[in-house]
Amino acid sequence: MATNALPTTGAKRRFRPGAGDHDKAGPVTYLVLGLAAVVSLFPLYWTFVAASSTGERVAQSPPPLFPSGELWNNISTAWDQAAMGTALVNSTIVAGCVALSTVLFSTLAGFAFAKLTFRGRNALLTLVVATMTVPPQLSVIPLYRIITGLDWGNHLQAVILPSLVAAFGVFFMRQFLSEALPFELIEAARVDGANSLRIIWHVVFPVARPAMAVLGMLVFVQSWNDFFWPFVVLTQQNPTVQVALSAIGGGSGHDINQAVIMTGALVGTLPLLLIFALLGKYIVGGITAGAVKS
């Protein structure tokens, strides 16, 4: 069933900006897009406003619209109430490992599926795509038993190991390499006597680098934001950012300073927002360049 989701990739033509006058944006387009940008960005802006306020100020009606001067105070409170420091380090380690391994294994598998012939290739590729449709939560209960059986509960490897590969990544790299890597390049390397590992290192990796970067960032974001599984296996002593946030926000609610909750949300999101502010153009470019023609 899922194979139908595969793009047929019929069209190869590129969009040429300025190809005609009918594709020029009018004022209504700007208005709607401006509105969309405001709706997208306002909650983020307001997180900052709340994080820089006192608890009383957040709970006013009407709510504050401009930042105030309590940010550092709130950050230190949030730091004390939830293990934010540990959480940030943990999330960086987890998301980093997961992104690295996913990119590496996806590139290898994607290359094999895109450019090598072997028995059972199409069936296996269909299987990869089909696994995308199986939610990981359905495996959680036995996984929990495996992890606790290994006495890995509350250890970071419990979060890292189940996420080492991703079907999406394999599919993503296959799509990219199918188009971006010419067969001639591989043949030339083979004629020169290069074995598969050398071809991977000297031909595939250099060609795949832009897609690897985009996939790495996507996986990093996804892993950083992952909630369910870390929530199940980790505790507040050794949390990722999301688990730490769930503790600040999921408690008894009213006696916790709302501004501090927002500070936690801000601290937990800021690293990713910074990445997006700096590299957003490339991420967007990578997604829209057609690498994910999914």
Next chain:
Amino acid sequence: MATTIRAAAKDEGTAPVPSAPRPRPAWRSRLYRLDLKGSPYAFIAPFFICFAAFGLFPLLWTGWLSLHYVDLLKPDVMEWKGFDNYTRLWSNDQFWTALRNTFTIGVISTVPQLLMALGLAHLLNYRLRGRSFFRVAVLAPYATSIAAATLVFVQLFNPDYGMINWFLSMFGIHGTDWYADTWPSQIAISTIVTWRWTGYNALIYLAAMQAVPKDLYEAASLDGANRWQQFTRITIPSIRPTILFTIIVSTIGATQLFGEPMLFGGGVGVSGGSAHQFQTLSLYMYELGWPSRQLGRASAVAWTMLLILLLIGLVQYLFARRNRTKLGG
């Protein structure tokens, strides 16, 4: 195309390149052939090994567990129950509530999300000033985690001092209880999902739209089609595979919704609100498995989710096939 490689490889193996008259040592060519035959499997092995170990095997084990009574704290004691766990679900009100909630929250988050994404992608595809800004702006919510986004929206939806009720009161709508009432709380949760994912889907649509040949539009506009007709007659049919893909992905996402309702509920998060008004199947599964310690019943919920997904997949498949025959492509 792939056959050219095989052909080239065969040349290489049997007849050496003319410029190198000395035949290769036998062990080298055997090694070479082994590399050629074995390396594809070596390259895909990590994915399949990890998937088997952490995806497929646990999934089947879940099915096995669902036929037993198992306590979270005594996982080695398994008591055979047959299909008891499933029949108990069938006669359990909370399960049906969770199923209904998963469905309604899924629909009111997925449908507007994908429609808005389609519209946004169409607009982003125009020749724009500052298009990088708009693209990054709509993608920004994707960088926000479930936890952070939900905590922020819990504040914005606060019935007493939240920004949203304050905003609505300007239009004469007062005192909506976004936490306690069924529809408002489900709409609030759907809003979080929609906010986070619309931009991402829009960019995926945009990528597909950029691959649609330009001359199709030119021909259509020569035939007198206006922009709306071009959108519905050319753009939508051209990116149909992509649309189907996003429908499948977001359906799966909606089926396993967990973090948003959990954190939206604050202290009563696991139960999905005081009257389970926004408890999803995932949340119900977690409540059964961890707070209630009944892993067998939780596994039965997990497998029910799998069956539901297969059913939805089947419906989508049949629907897609019917559509395709109708369009004659």
